[in-house]
Amino acid sequence: MSSRRAAPPAPARHPVPVGAVDLAVRIGPLRLRNPVLTASGTFGYGDEYAHVVDVKALGGVVTKTLTLEPRSGNPPGRIVETAGGMLNSIGLENVGLERFRREKLPRLRALGATVVASLGGETPAELERLLDVLGHQRGIAGFELNFSCPNVARGGARYWAVPRRLERTLARLRPLTKKALIAKLSPDVTSIGDLARACEQGGADAVTACNTFVGMAVDLTRLRSRLGRACGGLSGPAIKPLALARCHEAARAVRIPVIGSGGIMDARDALEYLAVGASAVQVGTATFLQPDAALRVIAGLRAELAARGIDSVREWSGVLCGEPLGEKPAAPAASRRRTR
């Protein structure tokens, strides 16, 4: 794979044929046919939308976060719509490791999806046990470690937002699998760059920037939270500028690939994330509006790149990452980045 470039591509190129655009990217040991994945929690376990979405055509399916035991999730309300976004307080409801392995994984294998299993744990030991079981399972291409759920009392974003804990945990998990290990980070931290660096040091293949932002909404009639818990996680177009900045910060901090996530509704949103340094992107809330949203982003990306005369997404990825945007050029070290 080519390296991410610091210099923007030359302007006014001639368009290339749409079919000639190469969208393949590499995330550590994982080769994706295109850089668009579904975001965890928005695409079920990968088979629920299979009758309307060709899951093979997606770059990857990141599953709902799995925990060792099934979880029943938080009390209602779990969803609140806000200006340009939505708050959720699902609370990691999931079928648990065993049922996923027994029932969901064979279906995903049959569908031919590139599966990234999202794993959640309250302690490093719980994540170890999950990887002990799933680390070498056929049909799983990689793992996204959910270090950033805003909706659980234990093992959520706050617990994991400690660089040394992340680094040590990843160092313990790294020997348990040869598949891609991706760390999904919270935006609600002092420096997402510090967390991303800790993950890189610990042996992560990539980081996802970022999970939802902690948010609230008040029911003025009943004078209480509109969610079952005080706070939830905000997603959707409302957070795109915020998440884009976190993605940029993470991408400048590490040499491993960054997967951008937050409010991507169409291909142009994805192009922004890729430009500021993401190697791939995740589509989440948009899927609730249109189940085939991720496929539309893939088709749109191909068309947008073709119209710009760019025949490989890897050429576009990181064009604005090498230097601090709007500031003087950075030290050259930051531009010698590579996509593994």
Next chain:
Amino acid sequence: MSAARPVWRQSRARVVRQDDHGAGHRWLELEVKSPFVPPSPGQFVQLRLPSAASPVLLPRPMSVAGVARARGALRMGFLYAPVGTGTLALAGLGAGSEVEVLGPLGRGFPLEHPGTPVLLAGGRGVAPLLFAADVLARRTRRGRAPRPAVLLFGARGRAQLVGLEAAHRRLAALGGRLHLCTDDGSLGPRCDVVHLLGRVAPGLAGPLVLHACGPHAMLKAVALWALARGVPAFLAMESMMACGTGVCRGCPLPRSAGARAACDPATEPSLHGNREWAMCCAEGPVFAAEDLDWERIE
């Protein structure tokens, strides 16, 4: 056990008609291009306006009030009140406008359940029951309905008995009776639907089966009435939703102790609920009275 493959589809639809229906309500008719499985009474569709026409992000779950086939296309009717940002934007759409629909979603009323069907409607909750009356009338014509249904329809006042004429027509077609009541006594007795049920029920040929839609407070009263008498009752519930398909897990309703005990999490379809919660969109929106914990429902 795994759930049957979902049948819902994503489709474009065209507004063929939208007009005032009294007391601030609207009647909307959409024509959907096939393939789109016709919804049954109690099922809903997710309706999304083009981004340019709507300030809201999420699609809106809309209960279907009627279905007809016209020139090979499917027409669906909706009765709604423009009360929020999304429905206000919807009310602004004229004939010819395009929207997106996802459906049919959820599980509707089990109209084949044996017994005399008693339809209970509170305010605009009448929408899916008008549709249910249509289906029962069709069955009556084909000699497949065991007994004529009755509709008990209550609202705050006469004006809020929206779709009253349509209800009259349908019940006439059905050979069934329409009973009305209002909170202010402006039409029919001054009482709520559950009290009306208490008055009407003794005169009906049993056994009865109740199908209800309306505010949760009314549905709770209907459920408790039915549970106390061992009458089967099916209630169309509401919840905030994001996806409408069971994927986002955003619309839980509390299961009753009995339903919790009967729920085997290892075999429950994963799109439905878990031992504690039932997802309104996928397992409902119509639930049997004994399956929900009414004390915890708001």
